[in-house]
Amino acid sequence: MKPYKLISTIVIMVCLFCGISIASADNLVWQTSKNTAVSIAKSEGKYILLLAGREICSNCQYMQYTACESISPPIKDLIEHSFVPWFCHVDNSTEWHVYASDLGSFYLPLICVINPNDQDNYLDRTTGTQNLQTFYDRLLQYPALDSDDNQPRTTVAGTVTYNETPVTAMVLANGKYMFTGGGEGRFDLTDVPYDANEEITVYAFCSGFAPYKTILTEGAYNLEIEMLRDQGGKQLIVTIDGISESSVKPGWYDISGTIENESGTALIAMVLANGQHMFTKNPVGAFHLTVPLDSNDKITFYGFCSGFSPYKIIGGIDVLSQL
Numbered sequence: 001m002k003p004y005k006l007i008s009t010i011v012i013m014v015c016l017f018c019g020i021s022i023a024s025a026d027n028l029v030w031q032t033s034k035n036t037a038v039s040i041a042k043s044e045g046k047y048i049l050l051l052a053g054r055e056i057c058s059n060c061q062y063m064q065y066t067a068c069e070s071i072s073p074p075i076k077d078l079i080e081h082s083f084v085p086w087f088c089h090v091d092n093s094t095e096w097h098v099y100a101s102d103l104g105s106f107y108l109p110l111i112c113v114i115n116p117n118d119q120d121n122y123l124d125r126t127t128g129t130q131n132l133q134t135f136y137d138r139l140l141q142y143p144a145l146d147s148d149d150n151q152p153r154t155t156v157a158g159t160v161t162y163n164e165t166p167v168t169a170m171v172l173a174n175g176k177y178m179f180t181g182g183g184e185g186r187f188d189l190t191d192v193p194y195d196a197n198e199e200i201t202v203y204a205f206c207s208g209f210a211p212y213k214t215i216l217t218e219g220a221y222n223l224e225i226e227m228l229r230d231q232g233g234k235q236l237i238v239t240i241d242g243i244s245e246s247s248v249k250p251g252w253y254d255i256s257g258t259i260e261n262e263s264g265t266a267l268i269a270m271v272l273a274n275g276q277h278m279f280t281k282n283p284v285g286a287f288h289l290t291v292p293l294d295s296n297d298k299i300t301f302y303g304f305c306s307g308f309s310p311y312k313i314i315g316g317i318d319v320l321s322q323l
Contacts, residue, residue: 030051053110070136075136078140113125161224170272173192173203205310234262236260236303269303
């Protein structure tokens with residue numbers, strides 16, 4: 001492999017900080033291994049978007065945290081719909097080498113669109129930073145792999161209440177999710193796909209309440225979800241493996257760990273901390289979030305999993321590091 005080089009410029013740093021205003025609060029979830037990215041892409045009928053770089057590279061930071069999170073143009077929505085994002089660290093992995101053949105020296109990051117059914121070749125390759133509109137237009141050429149079979153989709157909307165009072169909850173339906181808001185407990189999920197059984201499984205999670213679950217079979221829906229108080233069901237076991245100040249986002253913290261049941265079995269669960277969220281990874285129940293502190297220098301951490309009591313803890317870095 002020929003040498004490659006990294007250019008860090010003041011212009012890019014300015015763009016990085018200014019670009020924060022066009023990124024949404026909930027970051028994309030980036031896979032960190034090729035095998036995982038390929039597996040997910042095949043199962044979901046998507047392409048892979050590879051970004052190979054370094055965490056300390058300003059060009060890489062701009063593309064990962066500003067360009068890919070852009071809502072105008074809607075790059076983030078496009079990635080979520082058609083791609084599985086994969087970040088490959090160039091110093092810790094050689095999985096990116098096959099996509100950099102014949103490049104010689106180049107500017108990081110290396111960005112490739114990959115068909116998971118032809119995983120050792122790329123369909124589109126660029127290097128360095130990209131103009132947002134140009135980057136969006138390039139990605140638009142690759143709709144989801146299963147888009148031609150116009151898979152049945154529908155809208156699932158409604159309200160979440162307790163004793164006729166709206167509550168803030170996380171609603172999940174076949175991979176689509178959102179938080180109720182506006183003081184009305186309202187949710188509106190569009191473009192929700194049916195599963196292989198032509199069903200939609202809807203969950204609602206809210207701290208202090210028992211998880212809600214229902215299965216829908218046809219049509220568009222307007223659900224009235226009435227939450228029930230948690231009666232002391234099965235407990236989630238949360239372990240924090242590491243917590244440290246982020247090297248990418250000053251003042252934010254990297255938190256990693258696992259979620260298991262009381263028998264030590266890893267679980268697929270929803271993790272939420274100060275507005276940042278993700279699902280734990282199968283099969284190890286692992287999570288990794290980069291989160292800000294609140295105005296009291298604390299983090300509110302939630303764990304939600306169907307069949308288990310919601311988990312919640314509020315504390316500073318010292319408290320969370322003891323979990």
